[in-house]
Amino acid sequence: MLDRIKASMPSLAPAEQRVAKLVLGDPRAFANLPVSELADRAHVSKPTVVRFCRSMGYDGLSDFKLKLAGSVSEGVPFIHRSVDPDDKTSDVMVKVIDNAVAAFLKYRNDASTFAIEKAVEVLAATYKTGRRIEFYGAGNSGIVAQDAQHKFFRLGVNTIAYSDGHMQVMGATLLGPGDCVVVVSNSGRTRDLMDACDIARRNGATTIVITATGSPLATAGHIHLAADHPEGYDRYSPMVSRLLHLLIIDILATTVALRIGGGRLQPLLREMKNNLRTKRYA
Missing domain, CATH: 3.40.50.10490 (Glucose-6-phosphate isomerase like protein; domain 1)
Structure with a gap:
């Protein structure tokens, strides 16, 4: 699922691309946050979040979240997530651990x-x-x-x-x-x-x-x-x-x-x- 989102990014509208980056950046958080919080973090409107989910082939946000949660629970996504200077300590911890675990599972x-x-x-x-x-x-x-x-x-x-x-x-x-x-x-x-x-x-x-x-x-x-x-x-x-x-x-x-x-x-x-x-x- 995450690989498909990553591959689809070039064909998405700029606003939907920001939603896609939010998903790839922290899929677990995306699956648990309300639509208002997701819209604020992606700097888009709430309808844009829903539109992105439908662009990915899902019925809506609820359906997208359900599938995302199932995908994430199967294992850490095999993507490399670089830390950023403005990351919080909690963000750094999650990224460093996820990168290591993802590398081990991929190997x-x-x-x-x-x-x-x-x-x-x-x-x-x-x-x-x-x-x-x-x-x-x-x-x-x-x-x-x-x-x-x-x-x-x-x-x-x-x-x-x-x-x-x-x-x-x-x-x-x-x-x-x-x-x-x-x-x-x-x-x-x-x-x-x-x-x-x-x-x-x-x-x-x-x-x-x-x-x-x-x-x-x-x-x-x-x-x-x-x-x-x-x-x-x-x-x-x-x-x-x-x-x-x-x-x-x-x-x-x-x-x-x-x-x-x-x-x-x-x-x-x-x-x-x-x-x-x-x-x-x-």
């Missing part, structure tokens, strides 16, 4: 389980042979690489993370057959990451790339895990792609842990937890 529907399965097989095989798994990322993605290293380190994996371009090139140079490198990048166009990925691949290491579809990095690795989400670079908004990358890392770490098996892993995690208790206040 759940779009993700290639075949690609994830291939990546898990490589990571698990690298662990079993005692070879190295390295995580590379630059800037914001460098933090994701560090988080990934922490998750796999806890599993007893021989791993390290680099966010410095020189260290990435040096680390990739030392890799060989049986090793694995996971490269994380939102843009997929960072020169240092591309160089490190190419070097690791030439040396025989398996390369897994977590990046946007269609980017140069997406075709540079052996296995591509697509992470596609629009970012409002011109707005004051957090990078949802960072959360999406962390989610993908969590999926990989969890699945690899299951492949390792509880018989080998559970005693290690239990001992680690017991040893860390001394670091906490009772």
